[in-house]
Amino acid sequence: MGSEELSKGERTWLAIEEAAYELFLGQGYSATSMRQIADRAGIALGGIYNHFKSKDEIFESIIINKHPYKKLLPGIMAAEGEDIEEFTRNAMRLIVEEMGDNPYYVNLMLIEIVEFKGKHGAKLLDELTPKVFPLFEKLVKTRKNFRVTNPALLLRAFFGLILSYFLTEMIIRDSVVSSLMPKNAAEAYMDIFLHGVLKEKDGKNV
């Protein structure tokens, strides 16, 4: 898996980060102890502090290296250049594929919001916006068939759509409600974003 190319120190570093990542996703930051992290990483408690100064530093490292946008952004940027409707559908498809089986990756964002009051989140957002904003600005400008002309609002709505899709997925997962959902829920969800829940009612279609 390429881990043969890493030094022992690097492998231990990664093992600690991965162990902490899994534990944080599963039970939150404060509820996770350094001892749990050490156990899962396969080393003694004290060994962690050869690689990280504190528990907080582990979380910061995880936010930087494992934030969902790391996985999602490349897909979103790569989906550009085609038809707008297809861009959105492709982006959504890529995101669903990338997030894959479990929507629990978003827990990292939720932990950041609740337990850190968005401390790192605001910084991330201000770093990311200049990268993504132009894309949405261009979308709005180059195509005439947008109802939404404010690129910031479009970006927010798109991001909110992704977020709400995975959140509602998590919420209904263990519930009977999920059986009522259509198979292609992701596509249908995206369709609402693109066309809304209502047909045009001014008699100009259907």
Next chain:
Amino acid sequence: MGSEELSKGERTWLAIEEAAYELFLGQGYSATSMRQIADRAGIALGGIYNHFKSKDEIFESIIINKHPYKKLLPGIMAAEGEDIEEFTRNAMRLIVEEMGDNPYYVNLMLIEIVEFKGKHGAKLLDELTPKVFPLFEKLVKTRKNFRVTNPALLLRAFFGLILSYFLTEMIIRDSVVSSLMPKNAAEAYMDIFLHGVLKEKDGKNV
């Protein structure tokens, strides 16, 4: 305020619940100690246990009494009976009014998802669905101008819309991005839900 009608025990009970509520919203469940709750409630640590058996029981009480849906559901149900587009707009307006100044009420849901793995959430959902589902079922059936014919999907999308609106509100709150947002972001957000981001492109309108 009506608190004169309450016994001393009831007032203490409420003070503990309210103190814990505020602390949980601000820093999460695990990061909040019973001593912090006692201090904020104005009693000694041991005094809490005259009213609650455990920390967990306090959280359960809060989930039942202070869950956002308690505030939101009446508004949503009351918004029924009018035109569908207006129903949605009215519901959104009521919700924004009710949630009011701070979107941090949703933190309760986030804590429940991350720190309790949706333990209470699934139960709540199964209780609530029978109440709300018929409303959306009726909406879909009685009006012809719906693109979305699956009531479960419509419910999920509506709930996701509300959730994502307040989440993105929290996220962008301390960021420069919020200055790029239109004043009536809530209405615009709702508008996307109703009509999508795209104009109909089959030439049948505008």
Next chain:
DNA sequence: CCTACCGATCGGTAGG
């Protein structure tokens, strides 16, 4: 409802 306490566990460190 408070005081005083329990054992357990916390994040972190020294010293090897």
Next chain:
DNA sequence: CCTACCGATCGGTAGG
């Protein structure tokens, strides 16, 4: 990288 330890704090309880 481990062993053994630090002071602090945790949730909870007994006894009044």
